[in-house]
Amino acid sequence: MAEVLVMARNNNNADPTKDQRGCYKRGMPVVVMPDGWSWGVEETLPTFAILFIPLISVDAVQKYVAQQIENGVVTRRRLWQIRWADLPAGAQQKLQANGSLIIKATAAYTGPFDFTWAQVKTFFRNLLTGLDETADLAP
Amino acid sequence: MTTTVTKTVKSAGGDFSSLSAWEAARQADLTVADTIEQAECYTFLDTSPFTIDGWTTDATRYIRIYTPTAERHTAIPATGYRLESNGFVVGLTIIEDFVRLEGVAFHGGSNNAGAVRFGNSVNVKDIRISHCYFDRSVNWGAVVFDAGANAVYRFWNNIINDNVPSVSFHVDLASGTLYCHNNTVAYIGGSTSAGFTAHYRNNGGTFIAKNNISYGKNLTNFTCYSGSYDAASTNNLSSDGTAPGSNAKINKTPLFVDGANDNFKLASTDADCKNQGADLSADANLAVTDDIVGSARPQVGAFDIGAFEILAGPYQQPRTVSPFIVNLLHDPSGFPNEVKSIKAWW
Numbered sequence: 001m002a003e004v005l006v007m008a009r010n011n012n013n014a015d016p017t018k019d020q021r022g023c024y025k026r027g028m029p030v031v032v033m034p035d036g037w038s039w040g041v042e043e044t045l046p047t048f049a050i051l052f053i054p055l056i057s058v059d060a061v062q063k064y065v066a067q068q069i070e071n072g073v074v075t076r077r078r079l080w081q082i083r084w085a086d087l088p089a090g091a092q093q094k095l096q097a098n099g100s101l102i103i104k105a106t107a108a109y110t111g112p113f114d115f116t117w118a119q120v121k122t123f124f125r126n127l128l129t130g131l132d133e134t135a136d137l138a139p
Numbered sequence: 140m141t142t143t144v145t146k147t148v149k150s151a152g153g154d155f156s157s158l159s160a161w162e163a164a165r166q167a168d169l170t171v172a173d174t175i176e177q178a179e180c181y182t183f184l185d186t187s188p189f190t191i192d193g194w195t196t197d198a199t200r201y202i203r204i205y206t207p208t209a210e211r212h213t214a215i216p217a218t219g220y221r222l223e224s225n226g227f228v229v230g231l232t233i234i235e236d237f238v239r240l241e242g243v244a245f246h247g248g249s250n251n252a253g254a255v256r257f258g259n260s261v262n263v264k265d266i267r268i269s270h271c272y273f274d275r276s277v278n279w280g281a282v283v284f285d286a287g288a289n290a291v292y293r294f295w296n297n298i299i300n301d302n303v304p305s306v307s308f309h310v311d312l313a314s315g316t317l318y319c320h321n322n323t324v325a326y327i328g329g330s331t332s333a334g335f336t337a338h339y340r341n342n343g344g345t346f347i348a349k350n351n352i353s354y355g356k357n358l359t360n361f362t363c364y365s366g367s368y369d370a371a372s373t374n375n376l377s378s379d380g381t382a383p384g385s386n387a388k389i390n391k392t393p394l395f396v397d398g399a400n401d402n403f404k405l406a407s408t409d410a411d412c413k414n415q416g417a418d419l420s421a422d423a424n425l426a427v428t429d430d431i432v433g434s435a436r437p438q439v440g441a442f443d444i445g446a447f448e449i450l451a452g453p454y455q456q457p458r459t460v461s462p463f464i465v466n467l468l469h470d471p472s473g474f475p476n477e478v479k480s481i482k483a484w485w
């Protein structure tokens with residue numbers, strides 16, 4: 001039962017160290033909330049987009065809002081980032097138009113959806129390893 | 140001219156539904172924007188710990204996170220806006236240099252890693268934390284002031300409810316200068332601490348403590364105040380013999396309204412804290428003119444020690460008021476005369 005608030009624009013700081021460590025970049029998940037969350041009026045485009053992942057637990061998605069930590073020091077706001085510019089054109093258009101995508105990640109979900117988790121998971125990149133996601137989401 | 144931008148954080152119908160999202164959205168160079176950025180938080184449990192980083196701030200263009208009076212904790216658990224942390228995560232990590240917190244409650248869930256931590260740097264910093272309520276701080280204590288030697292902290296009118304004692308130092312200064320005025324750190328319970336703990340600790344900075352309470356009932360491997368304190372420290376109280384500075388009140392037992400149930404407001408019958416504080420209303424470094432719930436100081440005579448000022452009059456608000464008393468106060472007409480007479484006392 002997860003909804004993921006994702007940064008839809010880049011924040012920047014003139015200090016390059018601070019910029020990398022502290023500034024959110026487009027495609028970084030910010031918070032994960034349960035299905036049906038009452039989002040704030042500013043939690044939408046142009047600042048945020050929302051990924052709806054029905055019937056998937058918050059815990060299963062929580063890892064995507066972890067910070068990147070190296071040797072005990074935070075080096076990036078988030079360890080994971082969606083490769084926004086590499087998303088299929090259809091997904092980008094839908095995000096720009098609606099500010100949201102519905103992702104089907106379990107067979108138990110039978111409602112409408114835009115993409116399956118299998119289709120989008122490889123656009124989730126681990127910034128520390130440089131590898132894209134291969135894991136499925138547990139309900 | 141510097142302007143103030145305020146965004147609301149609410150469980151529904153606000154600008155943002157978590158402080159974490161507010162921070163991500165509002166992250167900016169406030170010196171260029173020439174703004175003070177405020178988050179106004181309303182009553183709910185916010186379960187998204189977060190970090191304040193990536194901004195640019197200065198002494199006059201800073202970040203302020205606060206609760207309006209009606210949305211603020213009432214100095215007991217589970218009231219007002221609360222930021223919760225679980226799973227070895229810190230509630231709020233502050234990397235920025237100029238940040239103020241006012242009236243926020245921090246709730247430590249299971250295995251939390253403390254309420255507030257800082258990023259260490261050589262930068263000059265001005266951090267102010269007031270009127271906050273901390274409870275259930277496990278393992279790493281409530282606030283570790285570790286932002287570097289050039290940091291100046293002002294910490295006043297806060298309550299730290301040490302209701303899960305463990306290996307922890309609740310007001311823990313690692314570096315910099317801490318002005319620590321009129322705070323209460325207390326534990327009342329049957330269990331003992333699992334390891335060494337201290338309510339206040341100076342571990343490497345300049346710690347000026349005035350009018351603070353430390354009370355630890357039934358705790359072992361425990362000291363109220365650990366380390367050395369600046370000579371300006373005064374009027375602190377401890378349940379052991381460690382209260383620092385002049386006019387120290389040692390081996391004392393403050394009377395709380397209902398400490399066993401996490402209410403560390405001072406009872407009106409208290410004698411060790413009531414009117415025993417130093418007058419800090421004109422303190423050059425950190426003037427204090429109210430208490431944790433906004434009541435003016437002093438009320439009767441001198442300042443009280445601790446976060447709470449006993450109100451003038453015979454009645455001190457208890458943790459809960461029974462429906463019987465509520466009805467009596469609201470409309471005593473239906474009560475017998477003997478009971479009506481109680482109303483006059485209340």
